[in-house]
Amino acid sequence: MRRTRSGDDRLRPVLFLRSHAPSALPPMSSPASILLVEDEFAVALELKTRLTRLGYDVAGHVMDGPSAVDRAVADAPDLVLMDIHLDGAMDGIEAARRIHAGPASPPVVFLTAYSDDETVARAAATTPFGYVVKPIEERDLYAAVEVALQTHALHERLQQANRHLETILDGLQEGALLLREDGTVSFVSRPAARLLDVDPDAAAGAPWPDVLPLDAEATSRLHRALSQKDPAEGPDGQPPGSVASLSVRYETGDGRRVHLDVEVRPDPRSAAGRILVLHDRTREAHLRRLLDDHDRFHDLVGQSPAMKNVYTHIRSLGPVDVPVQIRGETGTGKELVARALHAESTRADGPFVAVNCAALQAPLAGSLLFGHRRGAFTGAVDDRPGYFEAADGGTLFLDEIGDLPLEVQQQFLRVLEERRVSRLGETREREVDVRLLSATHQPLEAAVDDGTFREDLLYRLRVARLDLPPLRDRLSDLPLLVRVLQQDAEARMDLPPRTFGENALRALLNYDWPGNVRELRNVVTAALIRASETTVRCADLPPEVRSPGRTASHRAGASSSQRPEHRAERERIRAALKETEGNRSAAADLLGISRSTLYRRLRSLDLED
Numbered sequence: 001m002r003r004t005r006s007g008d009d010r011l012r013p014v015l016f017l018r019s020h021a022p023s024a025l026p027p028m029s030s031p032a033s034i035l036l037v038e039d040e041f042a043v044a045l046e047l048k049t050r051l052t053r054l055g056y057d058v059a060g061h062v063m064d065g066p067s068a069v070d071r072a073v074a075d076a077p078d079l080v081l082m083d084i085h086l087d088g089a090m091d092g093i094e095a096a097r098r099i100h101a102g103p104a105s106p107p108v109v110f111l112t113a114y115s116d117d118e119t120v121a122r123a124a125a126t127t128p129f130g131y132v133v134k135p136i137e138e139r140d141l142y143a144a145v146e147v148a149l150q151t152h153a154l155h156e157r158l159q160q161a162n163r164h165l166e167t168i169l170d171g172l173q174e175g176a177l178l179l180r181e182d183g184t185v186s187f188v189s190r191p192a193a194r195l196l197d198v199d200p201d202a203a204a205g206a207p208w209p210d211v212l213p214l215d216a217e218a219t220s221r222l223h224r225a226l227s228q229k230d231p232a233e234g235p236d237g238q239p240p241g242s243v244a245s246l247s248v249r250y251e252t253g254d255g256r257r258v259h260l261d262v263e264v265r266p267d268p269r270s271a272a273g274r275i276l277v278l279h280d281r282t283r284e285a286h287l288r289r290l291l292d293d294h295d296r297f298h299d300l301v302g303q304s305p306a307m308k309n310v311y312t313h314i315r316s317l318g319p320v321d322v323p324v325q326i327r328g329e330t331g332t333g334k335e336l337v338a339r340a341l342h343a344e345s346t347r348a349d350g351p352f353v354a355v356n357c358a359a360l361q362a363p364l365a366g367s368l369l370f371g372h373r374r375g376a377f378t379g380a381v382d383d384r385p386g387y388f389e390a391a392d393g394g395t396l397f398l399d400e401i402g403d404l405p406l407e408v409q410q411q412f413l414r415v416l417e418e419r420r421v422s423r424l425g426e427t428r429e430r431e432v433d434v435r436l437l438s439a440t441h442q443p444l445e446a447a448v449d450d451g452t453f454r455e456d457l458l459y460r461l462r463v464a465r466l467d468l469p470p471l472r473d474r475l476s477d478l479p480l481l482v483r484v485l486q487q488d489a490e491a492r493m494d495l496p497p498r499t500f501g502e503n504a505l506r507a508l509l510n511y512d513w514p515g516n517v518r519e520l521r522n523v524v525t526a527a528l529i530r531a532s533e534t535t536v537r538c539a540d541l542p543p544e545v546r547s548p549g550r551t552a553s554h555r556a557g558a559s560s561s562q563r564p565e566h567r568a569e570r571e572r573i574r575a576a577l578k579e580t581e582g583n584r585s586a587a588a589d590l591l592g593i594s595r596s597t598l599y600r601r602l603r604s605l606d607l608e609d
Contacts, residue, residue: 032149033059035075037068037082037092038111047081047111047136054142065090065098072099072106079148081132083111084123093119096126107152109144111136175278177208178267183226185211192278195258208276212262218248225264226274247281258282280491298340300333301484302477304571306469310337313466318344323416325401325461326439328468331518334439335399337468342395347435350394355387358403365408370415371423388421391434401438401461402447409454416460436461471513471520475571478508479579481517485524495528503538505579506592507546509572573601 034056038044041063048058059077062068065086072080080099084092096108107129112119123131129148132141175192177185184207188200196203196211203211208226209219248260259281267273295303297311317324318341326334335354342352360368371386387396398404404412415421416436420429438461447453471478482500490497500508504527513519527540538546572591580586588598 031055031057032078032145033057033075034145035059035068035071035077035080035082035106036061037063037065037080037086037095039063039083039085039087043083043134047141050136050138050141051081051145054138054145056145064088065092065095068092068095069098069102072104073102076104077106079129079145079152080106080108081111081145082108084119085112093122093126096123096128100126107148109148175280177211177276177278179208179226179274179276181272183208186273195260195278195280212248212276214248222262222264282491295480298343299336300340301481302474303480304469304474304476304574306474307477310466310468314340314344317341317464317466319346320464321346321435322463323436323438323461324464324466325444326437326466326468327443328439328441329470329514329516330441331516332468332470333517334441334468335397337466338395338397338437338439341437341466342397342435345395345435347394351391352395352397353387353391354397354399356399358400360403360405365405366411367424369408370411370421373423373426383423386421386423388415388432388434389430392432393434395435395437397437397439399439400441402440402442402444402453404453406452406454409457413454413457413460416457471516473571475509476574476578478520478575479505481520482508482524485521486528489521489525489528493525493529496534498528498531498534498536500527501535501537502590504536504541506590507538507541509575509591511545569601573598 034051036044036047036051036058038047038061044061044063048061051058059075060071062071063086065088068080068082068086069090071077080096082092082096086092086095092110096110099105099108108126109130109132110123110128111132111134113134129151130144132144175195176187176189177192178187180186184205185203186205188196188198188203188211190200193200193203196213198211208222212219212222214222248262249257261279261281263277263279265275265277267275295301297307297314300307300310302308314337324341326337328334338354339352342348355369367384367386369386369388371384371389374383415432418429419432419434421432422429444453444458444462448455448458471481482505486498486500489495508520508523515522523542523545526542527536530540531537573587576587576590577584580590584598584602585595588595591598593601
């Protein structure tokens with residue numbers, strides 16, 4: 001900080017940049033061109049000599065503001081070195097403002113011999129890249145110019161990255177809003193503008209509540225998610241990578257009802273910035289309204305006896321605040337069941353945090369689950385809560401609990417017993433109020449026998465159990481699931497509406513579905529993409545589905561009288577009868593059998609009623 005005399009003869013501080021020597025910063029690869037704006041010819045001559053000696057190219061010299069603006073546009077210099085006080089009506093500050101408003105907008109470094117508070121404030125408003133104080137020292141001149149050039153280059157790269165990000169966001173199907181630290185909108189993607197029915201240019205700069213049509217409760221929830229003090233945390237204090245999500249409904253100006261899921265994500269370019277991701281759920285909501293109440297339960301779809309039994313268990317276990325272990329094959333919808341249990345519980349208004357234990361690597365599992373203190377290990381640059389703290393007051397769902405690293409299971413057990421958690425590197429314990437739900441696709445008893453899972457932890461997790469049926473045991477739900485998954489895929493990928501032909505549906509019913517509903521979702525999506533007509537044909541299905549060969553029970557060597565095959569056959573017949581509204585002739589055609597064969601099977605499987 002250098003002190004100079006102002007007009008009232010008092011000492012005032014003036015900001016400038018200084019270097020220890022001209023060699024402190026490396027020169028640019030090619031000489032930078034500089035436009036010199038100075039109304040004193042002798043000073044301008046001295047500056048030109050010094051700039052040339054320092055290796056710069058003086059592109060020109062002008063003595064007034066209007067000429068500076070014109071030359072900045074015409075010559076596009078790399079930098080403008082400009083005196084604040086110029087003769088004429090336009091001083092250097094106003095000239096800098098007009099230069100920055102132009103197409104090239106080179107960086108401006110101000111020259112000044114004195115300054116008052118008003119002048120400093122006006123100059124700062126133009127966002128200069130530095131100041132050099134008269135009388136000029138060569139090292140100060142060099143430092144100011146070099147730092148300004150390097151800073152401007154970094155700024156340009158950042159702007160280019162921003163433009164690339166905005167282009168990417170414009171190309172996504174989901175809408176996106178970029179928010180500044182103060183909560184104003186800096187960018188609205190084209191999909192978001194369509195969803196919100198707003199003008200992107202008009203929305204830029206507005207506070208986000210003016211752009212998002214949320215009610216008071218949703219606005220309050222979103223405000224809490226956006227107001228986290230620690231930018232390294234996820235929303236609502238959740239660990240990094242987790243997101244806050246809320247569903248909203250609103251009506252557009254033309255009377256159109258819109259359903260959105262809004263996710264809050266950190267902006268990787270800014271510690272305090274946020275990205276709001278908007279998912280359009282309007283078609284899904286419409287489909288839910290079309291489904292009968294008996295066909296669905298929360299996000300679960302099905303009306304088979306097996307699924308109705310699951311719904312009954314969820315209703316009975318939901319309000320009971322005990323750990324529940326959800327068991328089922330991969331792809332059966334265990335997380336959907338966990339979310340339904342949370343929605344049926346007294347904790348429904350609290351957070352639901354889902355964790356995939358298979359993705360928890362042993363060195364970091366303890367940190368992610370229990371949190372850590374700054375400096376607890378290499379890379380721990382700040383304090384962070386874990387998943388337990390993030391789920392405080394709500395539900396923590398641990399998927400594939402059998403993959404939880406053995407070394408953290410003891411600490412995990414202690415947290416369950418004492419309802420307290422200690423972050424890594426801390427001695428202080430924090431109370432947590434969490435309901436634990438877990439899921440596994442394989443019996444944990446085998447992991448206990450292998451020594452990879454603690455027996456005492458198994459008993460703590462298995463206070464209540466809920467078993468999910470595989471898709472092959474509820475094939476009567478398959479036509480309904482196909483319609484739901486088809487609507488979802490068509491909405492996500494903006495595909496034209498299609499119908500599944502009889503042969504295609506027959507192939508779906510005759511397949512064993514080892515990957516369950518998840519595999520069915522992928523098959524339906526692939527068929528819709530491949531179909532070239534309004535009807536999905538059998539040829540549009542993957543080869544393993546249209547030519548499945550022997551069934552799972554046959555591969556296992558089961559006889560025709562064994563129960564697994566009986567269950568699958570019952571479900572196929574129920575599905576065909578449901579699809580044909582009880583018309584047995586049409587059901588026989590759908591199953592690819594004769595009507596007499598269908599009657600015999602109805603009698604043998606006790607399905608005649």
